[in-house]
Each structure stands twice: as C-alpha cells, then as structure tokens.
Amino acid sequence: MDQLCIQGGKRLHGTVTISGAKNSAVALIPAAILGEERITIENLPTIRDVVIYKQILEQLNARVMHEKDTLIVEPFNLACQPIRDGLVTELRASYYLMGAMLGRFKESCVGLPGGCDLGPRPIDQHLKGFQALGASIEQKSGSIYLRANELMGAKIYLDVVSVGATINIMLAAVKAKGQTIIENAAKEPEIVDVATILTSMGADIKGAGTDIIKINGVSYLGGCKHSIIPDRIEAGTYMIAAAATRGEVLLDNVIPKHMEPITAKLREIGVEVEESDDQMLVRGSANYRAIDIKTLPYPGFPTDLQQPITSLLTQVQGCSLVTDNIYNSRFRHIDELKRMGANVKVEGRAALIEGSTPLQGAQVNATDLRAGAALIVAGLSAKGITRINGVQYIDRGYERIEEKLQKLGAEIWREQIPEQ
Numbered sequence: 001m002d003q004l005c006i007q008g009g010k011r012l013h014g015t016v017t018i019s020g021a022k023n024s025a026v027a028l029i030p031a032a033i034l035g036e037e038r039i040t041i042e043n044l045p046t047i048r049d050v051v052i053y054k055q056i057l058e059q060l061n062a063r064v065m066h067e068k069d070t071l072i073v074e075p076f077n078l079a080c081q082p083i084r085d086g087l088v089t090e091l092r093a094s095y096y097l098m099g100a101m102l103g104r105f106k107e108s109c110v111g112l113p114g115g116c117d118l119g120p121r122p123i124d125q126h127l128k129g130f131q132a133l134g135a136s137i138e139q140k141s142g143s144i145y146l147r148a149n150e151l152m153g154a155k156i157y158l159d160v161v162s163v164g165a166t167i168n169i170m171l172a173a174v175k176a177k178g179q180t181i182i183e184n185a186a187k188e189p190e191i192v193d194v195a196t197i198l199t200s201m202g203a204d205i206k207g208a209g210t211d212i213i214k215i216n217g218v219s220y221l222g223g224c225k226h227s228i229i230p231d232r233i234e235a236g237t238y239m240i241a242a243a244a245t246r247g248e249v250l251l252d253n254v255i256p257k258h259m260e261p262i263t264a265k266l267r268e269i270g271v272e273v274e275e276s277d278d279q280m281l282v283r284g285s286a287n288y289r290a291i292d293i294k295t296l297p298y299p300g301f302p303t304d305l306q307q308p309i310t311s312l313l314t315q316v317q318g319c320s321l322v323t324d325n326i327y328n329s330r331f332r333h334i335d336e337l338k339r340m341g342a343n344v345k346v347e348g349r350a351a352l353i354e355g356s357t358p359l360q361g362a363q364v365n366a367t368d369l370r371a372g373a374a375l376i377v378a379g380l381s382a383k384g385i386t387r388i389n390g391v392q393y394i395d396r397g398y399e400r401i402e403e404k405l406q407k408l409g410a411e412i413w414r415e416q417i418p419e420q
C-alpha cells in the first residue's frame with residue numbers, strides 16, 4: 001500500500017496540462033461496444049477507472065489496444081456474457097455496461113456498481129428507463145438481469161437529474177426502434193461528449209446538453225475517432241490548489257466555459273482568473289473573503305469539487321457555508337481536515353467552515369476520491385508533513401497527480417506504508 005506525503009507551504013507556480021475527463025472516459029469506453037467497427041478514443045486519462053474498464057472489455061472478448069493517451073476498441077467478437085462481480089464492483093461507471101450491453105444484445109447481466117461511498121447511490125432511474133424501453137428487470141444475488149424481445153423508443157421523465165441515468169438510457173436507446181425522449185435530463189458536458197461519440201458512430205441524438213434529449217433509433221452503429229473533453233473536475237482541483245497556496249498556475253487544455261461555475265466562486269473568494277481559448281491563468285492573493293456554496297447539477301457548482309474547495313475555505317477569513325444538495329453525506333473528509341486544525345461543523349447536508357485556521361501536517365485518511373483531493377489541497381497549505389492513506393481512491397481519477405504537482409513546485413512524493 002502506498003501513501004502520498006506532502007511537505008506543505010510551497011507556492012504552486014507553472015503550467016499544468018489537464019487530462020481527458022474521467023466521467024467521459026468511463027462512459028465512452030462502454031459506448032464503443034455498441035459499434036460494429038473500430039473506435040479510436042483519444043485524450044484518454046491514464047487512471048485506475050480506465051484501466052479497469054479496459055480489462056472488463058477484454059473479459060468480454062473485445063480487442064483493446066492502449067498506447068499513451070489513445071485507446072482503440074474493436075468490439076467485433078464481443079461476447080454476450082454476465083459480468084457479475086470482481087471488476088464491476090471497483091468503479092461506479094460499470095453501470096454503463098447495463099445500457100450498452102442491453103443496446104447491443106437486448107440483454108445483460110451486470111453486478112451492482114461500486115465507486116466512491118458517498119451515502120446511498122440508487123440506480124432506480126436507470127432501471128425505470130430500461131423498463132420504459134421494454135426491458136424486464138430481475139435483481140438476483142447482487143446482479144441486475146435485463147432482457148428485452150425488442151427495445152422500443154419511449155418518453156422517460158427522470159424524477160431526479162441524474163448523469164448516470166441520462167447516459168445509460170442514451171446507450172440503451174440509440175439502437176431501439178422509434179423515438180426516445182428523455183425529459184429532465186442531466187446537462188453535464190460529459191453527456192454532450194457521449195452524445196458526440198455516438199453521433200459520430202451513426203446515432204441520431206438531438207438536445208444533449210439541454211434537459212430534453214431526443215433519440216431516433218438506428219439499426220447500425222459504425223466506428224469513429226473521438227477526442228475526450230478535458231476533465232473539468234481535475235482542472236478545478238488544480239485551480240483550488242493554486243488558490244490555496246497563493247500561487248500562480250496556468251492550466252492548459254481546458255474549456256473555460258465548462259469551468260464557469262468554479263471560476264465564479266473562486267472570483268467571489270478573491271482569486272484572479274483569466275481565460276483564453278483553451279487555457280486559464282489562476283492567481284492567488286493574500287486577501288480572500290468567505291463565501292457560501294451550494295452544489296447543484298450542471299451548470300451549478302459540482303459536488304465533485306465540494307470537498308476540495310472546503311479545504312480552501314479553511315484558509316479564508318470569516319465563516320463559509322457549504323451545502324451539498326446532491327449527496328447528503330459527502331463530508332467524510334471533514335474529520336480528517338479537523339485533525340489538521342480546521343474548524344468545521346457539519347449539520348445534515350451543510351458544513352460551516354470557520355476560517356482562517358492554520359493547518360498542521362498530519363497522518364490522514366482519504367475515504368474517497370475527492371476526499372483525497374481535499375486532503376492534498378490541505379496538505380499543500382499546511383505547515384509540516386501530511387501523509388495521506390487511501391491513495392488507491394485518488395488514483396481512480398487523477399492522472400500522475402504527484403508528478404503534475406511536483407512540476408508546479410510542490411514537495412510531494414509517494415512512499416510505501418511500512419508493514420505493521
């Protein structure tokens with residue numbers, strides 16, 4: 001087991017190149033199995049979730065070639081077989097195999113997904129969508145069995161705005177007969193990315209990025225070449241880290257429009273942000289103001305940056321209130337921040353952060369991916385050495401994180417946890 005160690009107090013400066021988006025990658029890879037020709041996916045992040053997905057596709061007999069940031073998928077001899085446990089329980093996005101296998105074979109048997117433990121994460125809206133398209137659903141021994149004689153387009157109103165359900169229904173519906181309409185759809189840029197690859201493969205999808213998506217089923221999907229959008233959550237994490245260390249960092253390979261919910265909040269705190277085509281310059285300062293944040297579906301402030309920005313708010317004068325409207329218990333990082341000296345009270349969905357408190361390096365535990373990011377931000381701003389356990393979660397979503405931070409001047413390294 002590894003841990004990340006940070007000698008805090010270094011101002012971040014320089015340029016960081018943002019990788020392809022995790023939450024796109026883990027949907028584009030299963031989307032590729034809907035095609036009957038070669039799919040090339042570029043700007044692929046080398047993260048654990050992607051490596052696991054590649055292994056799942058290999059288990060299903062797809063030919064997969066991965067070199068640097070390019071993945072080639074040849075799904076010609078794909079096997080229609082159950083994928084019950086093991087790899088599927090290691091990531092959340094394994095639920096996309098349900099929609100993709102159903103779309104391709106009209107049946108699937110997939111184990112319930114894993115992913116970060118953020119409290120209950122039901123998939124009832126995914127299943128409601130599959131059922132509306134004509135699939136029967138059976139849950140047995142931790143797996144979901146879906147079967148349809150024919151998939152037929154349907155009108156599906158999502159009770160909650162769900163990224164996963166929106167994409168999963170798109171995957172199942174692209175080859176269904178007739179028209180599918182998803183109402184109250186999620187609008188995240190990753191959804192547009194999935195619609196873009198499917199359209200390049202021959203699908204007929206309109207409205208991705210709005211709350212009504214219309215899909216006219218087609219009988220054949222071919223191949224294509226597609227480049228993944230930049231990871232707005234990775235980019236946001238580096239923006240927050242730059243601000244927390246009062247540094248000056250240029251982000252390369254970003255889409256500033258996707259960053260607006262984060263940029264707006266950082267500017268409100270007092271961080272300077274300049275934008276150009278595909279770059280953003282973040283400049284920290286000594287004078288920050290406390291702010292309130294509410295997480296919401298896109299284009300609201302993303303829940304995935306709630307944890308990292310909480311660490312920054314411990315370094316801001318005054319009292320900030322952070323409310324997570326997406327997950328009601330995404331606060332497991334707070335106890336770890338308190339070990340480092342933070343003064344935070346959690347009540348229900350809200351965290352009240354009393355700043356500014358000097359942080360001290362400590363031994364802390366990353367309980368999930370963005371808790372890990374939050375502890376990295378805290379460690380970079382703290383006095384002394386912070387040691388972070390749970391690096392396997394951080395590796396799910398951040399490519400070469402210590403290398404990228406070292407390039408920005410951080411003193412961060414990975415070491416083996418000594419055996420007890």
Ligand SMILES: CC(=O)N[C@H]1[C@@H](OP(=O)(O)OP(=O)(O)OC[C@H]2O[C@@H](n3ccc(=O)[nH]c3=O)[C@H](O)[C@@H]2O)O[C@H](CO)[C@@H](O)[C@@H]1O
Binds near residue numbers: 326
């Ligand atoms: C792989 C991936 O893309 N993960 C992202 C995706 O997760 P994921 O797709 O799992 O999150 P959703 O958008 O589906 O969840 C949003 C909210 O809806 C609820 N819900 C969801 C589905 C459902 O069938 N029933 C239901 O009640 C969830 O419990 C949650 O409260 O979006 C989340 C919200 O932006 C992000 O934190 C995750 O990083």
Ligand SMILES: C=C(OP(=O)(O)O)C(=O)O
Binds near residue numbers: 115397
């Ligand atoms: C919650 C996250 O991921 P997942 O949905 O894959 O667990 C995340 O990326 O912050």
